[in-house]
Amino acid sequence: MTEALLVGTDLHKMYGTTPALRGSSLTVRAGEIVAVMGSSGSGKSTLLHCLAGIVRPDDGTVVYAGRLISSMTDVERSALRRRDFGFVFQFGQLVPELTCVENVALPLRLDGVRRKEAERRSREWLDRLEVGDVAGKLPGQISGGQGQRVAVARALVTEPKVVFADEPTGALDSLNGEKVMQLLGQAARDTGAAVVLVTHEPRVAAYADREVVVRDGASLDLERVA
Numbered sequence: 603m604t605e606a607l608l609v610g611t612d613l614h615k616m617y618g619t620t621p622a623l624r625g626s627s628l629t630v631r632a633g634e635i636v637a638v639m640g641s642s643g644s645g646k647s648t649l650l651h652c653l654a655g656i657v658r659p660d661d662g663t664v665v666y667a668g669r670l671i672s673s674m675t676d677v678e679r680s681a682l683r684r685r686d687f688g689f690v691f692q693f694g695q696l697v698p699e700l701t702c703v704e705n706v707a708l709p710l711r712l713d714g715v716r717r718k719e720a721e722r723r724s725r726e727w728l729d730r731l732e733v734g735d736v737a738g739k740l741p742g743q744i745s746g747g748q749g750q751r752v753a754v755a756r757a758l759v760t761e762p763k764v765v766f767a768d769e770p771t772g773a774l775d776s777l778n779g780e781k782v783m784q785l786l787g788q789a790a791r792d793t794g795a796a797v798v799l800v801t802h803e804p805r806v807a808a809y810a811d812r813e814v815v816v817r818d819g820a821s822l823d824l825e826r827v828a
């Protein structure tokens with residue numbers, strides 16, 4: 603069995619008096635796609651944010667590649683997010699002033715890759731996601747489905763070990779949603795990236811290797827790896 607890459611254990615998080623997580627655990631192995639399911643407000647996004655080191659849990663631990671994320675400095679944590687993790691959100695969150703190819707190149711540029719090389723790699727990714735034709739357009743000039751494919755290209759261009767996708771198809775019609783999931787799933791398998799996929803849609807979760815359900819801030823992960 604592939605070794606555990608990312609392990610969240612007994613995570614708790616309160617927002618004021620609202621409990622968002624109440625003892626949630628999740629193990630992600632290298633290269634697997636895990637769907638995090640559950641009703642609205644159950645704590646799925648909070649779990650994703652804790653696993654990705656964006657939100658610090660009040661209690662519990664997150665271990666990535668054998669390192670406790672909570673014991674890292676802010677600088678180490680942001681370097682980890684930039685180099686080892688990729689993110690796709692519900693509304694692409696592309697930078698409106700940058701062209702699509704510049705958006706995809708951004709994580710590489712932030713990591714010191716020269717513009718020409720960064721844009722060459724970005725164009726390859728746009729082609730893989732079948733949106734090479736929008737490279738020179740601004741996000742405001744393309745459709746929602748194209749925008750999500752550009753966002754997936756941006757998440758994968760650094761060849762991350764884990765892609766966190768929070769309702770990546772939530773703003774798309776079902777045809778476009780299926781296409782984005784197909785392309786995201788294929789790209790992840792090609793590069794060996796694990797995917798943590800938050801969704802409430804069973805059709806989207808069907809692209810995952812397994813499902814974990816979050817209910818009232820507690821998740822049941824039936825396949826914990828010691």
Ligand SMILES: Nc1ncnc2c1ncn2[C@@H]1O[C@H](COP(=O)(O)OP(=O)(O)OP(=O)(O)O)[C@@H](O)[C@H]1O
Binds near residue numbers: 617
């Ligand atoms: N930044 C925040 N400030 C205050 N409360 C929050 C915050 N983020 C989440 N919550 C609350 O924590 C609980 C869990 O929210 P979370 O967004 O994790 O759920 P979710 O399952 O992802 O929901 P949805 O499917 O609607 O996106 C909810 O009650 C929510 O209102």
